[in-house]
Amino acid sequence: MVQAAVLTLGDVIERAEANQAIVLQAKQIVSERIDLHRAAHADLLPSLSLIAGSVWSQTRNGQPLFVAANASREIIGQIQLNIPLYSPQLNALQTLARNQTDVARYQERESRLLVAARVTAAYYRLALWNNECAVWRSALVAAKFLFKATKKGYQIGSRSRLDLVQTHLMLTQIRDELRQAMVGATTARRILELQSGYPFDGLPDLAVIRLYDLTLPKEQIFDRQAARAQPLLHAAEAEIQAARSQLRYHRSARLPVVRGMIAYGIDTGTLPQSHDLGWQVGLTLHMPIFGFGNNRYRIAAAQEHLAATEASKQALLLRIQDRIATDYGAAQAAVNAFHNEKVLEQETRAVYQMTRKGFLAGALNALALQQAEKNWVQARLKLAAAAIGVLLTKAQLALDTGVLPQSFGGKA
Numbered sequence: 001m002v003q004a005a006v007l008t009l010g011d012v013i014e015r016a017e018a019n020q021a022i023v024l025q026a027k028q029i030v031s032e033r034i035d036l037h038r039a040a041h042a043d044l045l046p047s048l049s050l051i052a053g054s055v056w057s058q059t060r061n062g063q064p065l066f067v068a069a070n071a072s073r074e075i076i077g078q079i080q081l082n083i084p085l086y087s088p089q090l091n092a093l094q095t096l097a098r099n100q101t102d103v104a105r106y107q108e109r110e111s112r113l114l115v116a117a118r119v120t121a122a123y124y125r126l127a128l129w130n131n132e133c134a135v136w137r138s139a140l141v142a143a144k145f146l147f148k149a150t151k152k153g154y155q156i157g158s159r160s161r162l163d164l165v166q167t168h169l170m171l172t173q174i175r176d177e178l179r180q181a182m183v184g185a186t187t188a189r190r191i192l193e194l195q196s197g198y199p200f201d202g203l204p205d206l207a208v209i210r211l212y213d214l215t216l217p218k219e220q221i222f223d224r225q226a227a228r229a230q231p232l233l234h235a236a237e238a239e240i241q242a243a244r245s246q247l248r249y250h251r252s253a254r255l256p257v258v259r260g261m262i263a264y265g266i267d268t269g270t271l272p273q274s275h276d277l278g279w280q281v282g283l284t285l286h287m288p289i290f291g292f293g294n295n296r297y298r299i300a301a302a303q304e305h306l307a308a309t310e311a312s313k314q315a316l317l318l319r320i321q322d323r324i325a326t327d328y329g330a331a332q333a334a335v336n337a338f339h340n341e342k343v344l345e346q347e348t349r350a351v352y353q354m355t356r357k358g359f360l361a362g363a364l365n366a367l368a369l370q371q372a373e374k375n376w377v378q379a380r381l382k383l384a385a386a387a388i389g390v391l392l393t394k395a396q397l398a399l400d401t402g403v404l405p406q407s408f409g410g411k412a
Contacts, residue, residue: 007204009123009395012196013404016119017112019197026108033104037097043090046083051076051263078265078280085260085283088252092245099242106235109402113231115195117399122192124392127209129185131384136178139377142356143171146369149360158362166366170373211387214335216394219328222401226320230402233320236313243306250298256287324400331393338386345379352376 017023055074084090150167153159193203227233261282268276288295355372358364395405 006207008207009120009405012123012192013116013119015198016115016196020111020115020195022111023108023115026104026111030101030104030108033097033101037094037101040090040094040097044084044087044094046081049080049082051078051080051265053077074268076265076267078263078267080261080263080265083260083262084257086256086258088255089249089257092249092252096242096245096249099238099245102238103235103242106231106238109231110235113399113402113404116404117396119192119195120395120399120405121392122188122195123206124209124388124395126185126188126192127206128385128388129181129188130206131209131388132181132381133178133185135377135380135384136174136181139373140171140174140178142373143167143174146356146359147171150366153362160365163366166370170366170370174377209387209391211338211390214338214390216328216331216335219325222324222328222397223321225401225403226324227317228402230320230400232316232402233313236309236316240306240309240313243302243309247299247302247306250295250302253295253298254288256285259284259286320400324397327393327396327400331390331397334386334389334393338383338390341379341383341386345376345383348372348376348379 053076055076057073147167147170150159150164154161154164189203190200192198193200196203261280261284263280263282264277266276266278267280352372352375355364355369359366359369398405
């Protein structure tokens with residue numbers, strides 16, 4: 001597999017889904033449920049079996065110990081075909097197995113969303129640290145230039161020693177902040193490598209993070225999308241169907257079961273001869289009459305379980321809508337914060353540029369320049385955090401509705 005030049009959010013989610021144990025476990029559970037569904041379907045089909053045996057009658061002191069069915073010795077050797085003609089419980093079990101397979105499929109989708117949520121958080125955390133490192137590197141370049149200019153001015157007598165010490169202190173502080181940011185970026189990078197399954201130091205550089213669209217659809221759109229796509233809701237509906245199938249299974253225990261049997265072979269009380277081979281055809285009916293309330297209580301329990309699953313789905317829907325409302329408000333706040341931080345960054349940049357020109361011209365001291373530079377750097381850091389906040393809250397809204405988040409700054 002050739003590594004991409006840059007790593008988009010879609011890339012890392014795709015790789016994480018292929019490597020995370022929780023997704024692999026969910027896939028195995030789906031395969032297990034599919035096999036159980038096939039087995040339940042096979043119970044409705046005819047089955048072929050071999051029956052062979054020999055039974056002797058025995059007595060002791062004239063009292064029988066056990067008796068063969070047809071004579072003192074019974075010999076049986078048959079190929080038997082059993083045909084379920086009418087078996088409501090087997091039909092209910094097949095439906096139940098299909099419903100449980102649907103539940104497993106939706107739970108697998110939910111496990112993918114869970115992995116995507118973790119990876120998305122790790123991806124944007126690394127992107128934020130990378131942005132902070134970029135801000136501090138840019139500030140470091142500017143601080144180095146100012147320190148060199150101040151040092152030259154001090155040597156020719158146009159700058160005071162205080163200005164020289166102040167610009168050197170500013171340079172030292174920026175270097176320390178850059179080191180701290182690099183430590184944070186290294187930790188975030190390692191976490192993303194673990195989440196996505198990349199080998200150590202094998203993670204490509206992240207794609208450039210840009211904000212293409214700051215608009216938010218109406219909150220009702222997210223509610224409707226969740227009703228269509230949220231696998232938790234679909235799994236809850238499948239569990240309701242499974243509970244209904246369970247109820248049908250217990251109710252069908254009161255119904256008769258009819259089976260047909262076709263056999264070819266021998267069933268004789270004497271030594272078998274060639275002319276003893278023959279066909280047997282049988283029809284059995286099993287009709288339950290009375291079981292001391294055993295099935296009645298099972299039906300009542302199944303009805304209560306069905307009511308519980310239906311209530312659980314309504315509670316789940318309320319939780320999802322509540323989560324969407326909370327995250328929608330967070331997304332609105334993040335968009336507003338981004339607009340505010342963008343204006344503040346532009347204003348502090350203008351102040352820094354004017355202060356820098358004044359310092360280089362000798363009209364302002366290094367203390368004023370340090371304060372202006374500090375304000376601008378902080379504004380840039382807040383703007384970077386606000387941009388990541390917008391992307392993260394919008395991604396969380398997508399996850400709330402059961403949709404994988406878009407990969408901004410790269411392919412979708």
